[in-house]
Amino acid sequence: MIGHEQHDIIIAIDGPAASGKSTTARRVAKKLGYTYIDTGAMYRSVTLKALEHDMLDRLKHSPEDVRILLDPLSIEFQGDRVLLDGRDVTAGIRENRVSREVSFISSLKPVRDRLKTLQQQMGEKRGVVMDGRDIGTVIFPDAELKIFLVADAAERARRRYAELVQKNGNPASLPSLDELEREIVQRDRDDAERAHAPLRKHEDAIEVDTSSLTIDEQVELVYSLAMERISAGTSRA
Numbered sequence: 001m002i003g004h005e006q007h008d009i010i011i012a013i014d015g016p017a018a019s020g021k022s023t024t025a026r027r028v029a030k031k032l033g034y035t036y037i038d039t040g041a042m043y044r045s046v047t048l049k050a051l052e053h054d055m056l057d058r059l060k061h062s063p064e065d066v067r068i069l070l071d072p073l074s075i076e077f078q079g080d081r082v083l084l085d086g087r088d089v090t091a092g093i094r095e096n097r098v099s100r101e102v103s104f105i106s107s108l109k110p111v112r113d114r115l116k117t118l119q120q121q122m123g124e125k126r127g128v129v130m131d132g133r134d135i136g137t138v139i140f141p142d143a144e145l146k147i148f149l150v151a152d153a154a155e156r157a158r159r160r161y162a163e164l165v166q167k168n169g170n171p172a173s174l175p176s177l178d179e180l181e182r183e184i185v186q187r188d189r190d191d192a193e194r195a196h197a198p199l200r201k202h203e204d205a206i207e208v209d210t211s212s213l214t215i216d217e218q219v220e221l222v223y224s225l226a227m228e229r230i231s232a233g234t235s236r237a
C-alpha cells in the first residue's frame, strides 16, 4: 500500500478541577477524529448513584459496601450523553451536590479498580483522548502524549461559575464564587492526597498553564503536540 498507515495514539489529559480538561479534550478529539472519554463523568456517575441510593453516610462508615453500587454497573458514552445503567444522567452528574461528594467516592479502591478496567477497555484500540486525574500515571502510562493542565484557582472558579450559570440559569440557586473556589481547592487537595491513584503529574507530562490562554489557544497547542506525536509514530512505522 502506498502512503502511511494511520498511527493512532493515546492522549492523556490530567489536571485539577475546572482547568479546562474536558473542553480541550473534546475539541482535540473532534479535530483528530478520535473518541473522547471523560473519566470524571464516570466517577460522577457512581457518585450520583450513591446519592440516589441514599448511601453516602453508610459508605463513610462502611466503605466496602460500595460494592452494592458496582454490581451491576454500566457506564456508556453516546456522543455527548452519559448513560448510567442505561439511563441518561448527563445533566444530573454536573450538579454541585455531586461535585461535593465525588472526591470521596473516587477515593474508594473498588470504585477505582472497576473504572480502571472499563477505561482501559475503552482505550485499547488507541485513537482516544482521555481526561481525568490518573490517566497518564495509572490508566495509560504508555500514552504517547501526556498533558497536565493547570490554571490558578480563582480563574478556575470563575470558569466553573460561568458554566453553572449557563446550565442552571439561576445564579441565586448557586454557591457564591468564593464558596466555589474553596470547594475546588478542597477537592484538589482531596484528590492529590488520597492513597490510590492520587492527582499528580507524570514525569513525562507536558505542563500547560491555561490561566491566560483562551480555549482556542489551548486546543491549538494540544492539537499541534498531538500531530507531532502522530507523525513521529507514522514515520517510524
Ligand code: CDP
Residues within 6 Å of the ligand: 016, 017, 018, 019, 022, 039, 040, 041, 043, 044, 102, 103, 104, 106, 107, 131, 132, 133, 134, 135, 187, 191
Ligand atoms: O470537571 P471537573 O474538573 O470538576 O472534574 P471531573 O473531571 O468531572 O472529575 C470529578 C472528580 O472525579 C475529581 O475531582 C476526582 O475526585 C474524580 N476523578 C478521579 O479520581 N480520577 C479521574 N481519572 C477522573 C476524575
